[in-house]
Amino acid sequence: MIGSDERNQLMRQGWLVVPEVVPRVLCESVINAIEVFLNIRSDDPATWYEHPPSGHGIVPLHHDQALWNVRQYPAIHEVFADLYSTKELWVSMDRVAFKPPVSGWESQVEVDAFHWDGDPTSEEFSLQGLVYLRDTPPELGAFSCLPDIYSRLDNWLLHNDPKSLRSSSVNFPKKVIGASAGSLVIWHRRMPHSSSLNLGLVPRWVQYVTMDYSEAAGMQRHQRTRDFIERRPPAWAIRQNVVGQQVPEPGPNVELTSLGRKLVGIDGW
Template identity: 35%
Template sequence: MSETAESLGIEELRTYWACQCAPGSVAALPRDIEKTLLAGLRLNVLETLRYLHHEKPSYEQFEAWIRERNRGELKDVELDRLRYALAGESVGAEVGHIGDVDGLSADDLAHWDEHGYVILRNAIDRKAAEAAEAAVYDFLGMSRDDPESWYRESLGHSIWVPLLRHPALVANRRAPRIHKAHAQLWGREDLWVTIDQVGFNPPERDNWPFPGPHLHWDATLAEPHCFELQGILYLADVAEDQGAFSCVPGFHRTLKEWLKTVPAGVNVHDYARNTLTMKPIAAKRGDMIIWHHHLPHGSSPNRAQQPRVVQYMSLWPTRFAYTEEWLS
């Protein structure tokens, strides 16, 4: 099934390109297929949309851009896995056999069922986490040991950092324990990892108050409430007061009934921020927090002495149930 370097040979990619560059010319891809396509080609969603909308490339230019983004390292075996999956054929885990990989324990899974989140301890080893943390500081032109370097106007007032493809981040996306844990929660191994950015949340100070994100959902609140996962990898130890990821544990089990209590005409997110209390989740360097996407969640103010440094990461199967309507 291998294609020449001149063509990736993926019909769905041409459809995606046409939808973005010539709206209305073809029917849009299903949302799950679109996610699989972009993840399989190691593309970040926002980066790709910006390129297509701003540059309006030809299809051949788009394919060349994809290869350039991947530094020419898209392998035939990876492209074949994507083609097979898009064709509806069965594919295994991206990282190979994971049957013998240690994943979530019975206690972890019980915690997940009750609280809707779980901490995957030692999702990556300490050395891998330190390498990724160092990559973030290097990208930002900062020093871990110089607090004055942590505040740069060039970043804007945000904790988001648009670092996507450093080798240390790429390696973390292939960590077997991360794929195993997500396979346990999804109940399947044909998973695709998102190419997400990293985060840097320094301690608050007078000229740098916490910018958010505050309590929110990244999911539609319209029914049916379908299952999806989100994740954050701690690249350094994070205490509860250190800008820790925060959520409302167990809310995935009560969302439907809670929505009935929201007063008519009141914004759901505003009501949630005024009535719900998030719990900060402390964890160690190399731990990953995985949560049900119907948990209200957000970051929190960093009132400690060190920045919170993280890598965002989610895994989805090739096809999954989702709700078309967007309700927020």
Template identity: 25%
Template sequence: MPDGITSVPTPEPVFPPFEYSKLLDKANFGDWRDELVTSGYTVIKGAVPRERALEARNQAFQWLEDFPLGFKREDPSTYKNEHLPNHHKGGMIHGYGIGHEQWVWNLRTEQGVIDAFAKLWGTDELIVSFDSAAVMLPNRTDVVDAGRWEHIDQSPSRRGLYCVQGILNLNECGPDEGGLMILKGSAALMEEFFDHFGRGETRTWGPVDFYSFMDHQHQWFFDRGCEWVKVCCEPGDLILWDSRAMHYNVRPTGKRDRTCAYICMAPAKLLSDEDRAARKLAFEEYRGTTHVPFAALHVRPHVPGIRVDTGLPDPNDTGIPREPRAASDTVLKLAGIKAY
């Protein structure tokens, strides 16, 4: 091999072929889907009107301020763990039933978001993940930087396309505002990479659709022209990326916060009866999922997180949203509870 690394025996994937596995094999669409094929990601400008995106950011900050922890958006001295709900990676929030807050569901039901996923999959009969949101505040001094955490959100035992993830951006997100880092071009090479290196297990947490990369593996992609790109966008822009694209996020280094919601949709017909039952339970109990809205569902259990400042379970994390979503017709269909 040109990189001087000896390949290893590669067992065949254990998962059956996926119906849409070849959907992004060729860049012949004539629209943003071509960039999704060649680069592994794309930005759909103005999927949500700017004003509504900024209002959702305002609602996210109001949600933070409503905790009895003393957080005030205009007071940077409150940008500390003791004044904030539990979070990961500097601002990713998974507890508190946040995935079923009305303001989060409002973003999932935005027509521009639905239209983007409908164009991708070729159907407007979609289901959505019960994923979370992030508010990454600038100038944090109490967050330990765990460094890079390059990964893909797809099992190496799958071949071809399996999922396309989304981030709906709610604030200006330039070079210094943190956000998504994508290894441009890596998605198209991922199958070849695993054929070469093997499909050994490197999961660092529960979901089957996850693979964490080691530093020594990066050069293989660099040798083939891949490069890291910090995705910049504006309020209301929707970032879509192939789950095979290596990625991670970075915290803000400038003056503005990074605020966004994670949204992933897929065809409703992919749901099995077992999937539908699991999603119904998650919906009724306000529980979250990972990005994949169908098959091998990873429903997050409700366990109050341990607070960094006290070392005790957070009494504010009841798992019940402060403003639970209304069960509208669109919501019930996207939840997978009501048939199209």
């Protein structure tokens, strides 16, 4: 249960950690799906570096049953329902990430570029989130953000072009947010964010999950239902064309609970 204190904290500081929302067994199933997809082994470093890396270690997998079991896990919905003050939400069909410890590959990609995924000038209340699938201390490439820019964003935008974020971000303290397996890290869409270098000894594993008002602008029910049934990544993910993306994604049909059907948009609330 998220109370007004946590909601206020999220609004004020731009981020919130809800500890251990998802059971470890569900997290491990997602890790297993990533291992199968990438043909890697979590406990075998020799397999970690065979794939072309991308900034946060994005893995273009969206429709595995294990990912859906996390998305339709009731406690995740409860957290977002408390934050949005309505249970009538749709879940994102976002992907997962696998980021091995630094080993030279990180020099080829921009791993630390702070950004917004949407328009930072928008006043809309909209959240983003991820679940750490294993314990993720800060040095393990944890989520990072710039609360000082967030807290004075309107003023910052008056004096800065959003495109300058990359260069100006060096002047602001970076908050690196570690948490235990199953924890949900949520941030306001106006928070500049990134992930940090994995300076640990083991990979970082993440599933991106968020929710938004159902019927929110731009989110069409028939498109979502079709994406789900046809195992298609969301259109924005197809546009990004991450290496290894398959459209549609192969695999057996996903089973949804009655909550899951509502979170997709197949059934109404």
